[in-house]
Amino acid sequence: MTSQAQKIVVDAILFDMDGTLIDSTPGVFKAWAAFSNDYSLGDSERMAHDTHGRRLYDTLREYCKITDEERLHEEIDRFEDEVIRGGPVALPGAVELLTQLQALHSKKWTVVTSASNKYTPRALRVAGIPFPEADIVTSNDVSHGKPHPEPYLAGALKCGIDAKNCEIRQTDRGGRQIEIGLTHIPSGLVVEDAISGVKAGHAAGAKVLAVCTSTSRERLLAAAEPDFIVPDLRSVTVSSVSGDKIEVTIELV
Numbered sequence: 001m002t003s004q005a006q007k008i009v010v011d012a013i014l015f016d017m018d019g020t021l022i023d024s025t026p027g028v029f030k031a032w033a034a035f036s037n038d039y040s041l042g043d044s045e046r047m048a049h050d051t052h053g054r055r056l057y058d059t060l061r062e063y064c065k066i067t068d069e070e071r072l073h074e075e076i077d078r079f080e081d082e083v084i085r086g087g088p089v090a091l092p093g094a095v096e097l098l099t100q101l102q103a104l105h106s107k108k109w110t111v112v113t114s115a116s117n118k119y120t121p122r123a124l125r126v127a128g129i130p131f132p133e134a135d136i137v138t139s140n141d142v143s144h145g146k147p148h149p150e151p152y153l154a155g156a157l158k159c160g161i162d163a164k165n166c167e168i169r170q171t172d173r174g175g176r177q178i179e180i181g182l183t184h185i186p187s188g189l190v191v192e193d194a195i196s197g198v199k200a201g202h203a204a205g206a207k208v209l210a211v212c213t214s215t216s217r218e219r220l221l222a223a224a225e226p227d228f229i230v231p232d233l234r235s236v237t238v239s240s241v242s243g244d245k246i247e248v249t250i251e252l253v
Contacts, residue, residue: 005250009242012246019193020192029048032047035075041064053195056079060076060079080115083119087126093232108246109134110159112151187245190208202225209229
């Protein structure tokens, strides 16, 4: 199978966390198994897949019918504690890519997650992922979760980016760069693995790179239509251009 490199120049990169930077699948499955038993939800693996990428605040209210705010937050804590016990690990290419970004522009990337502000720092630490200098956006920081655009708009503000032209270039098989032209979009790239997250990035007006770490390529393309799609973050590298901008090279298969 041949690959082709495409480049996009952006002001910042906004990463989802679970399924994009870290793999928390064992803990998530264990947590949904426990909650499916406690609340008679049925197939726990189906629950895990159907709710992936959404806030626990929203999914526990919807499926477990929890309406009391204090109890809801207690159950969110219980769920996330189970996920941490499952041992989140960094996904392939994540640490290497973030190390590159840290060296180039340490405040030009952030994490935008549907997880809580209690879980997120713990999960990053356990998985060996650096905490962004630009800070993070969690479920506690927004009124609406993914697929609403609010989380990624908040992430863009953390990195101080505005809507500008984004130059897209493509490299042919001979290594020559082909100018595609200028596309008017917010100058941030969203990196996601979940359908709800891809939709959130698009709703925020950003280009979205999808990784096939939790959702199949076919399902992502059919349900969310990401702008770029790769197996994992090993297909992505970054370099510095035009002062404070980031050139992202994506190896498309």
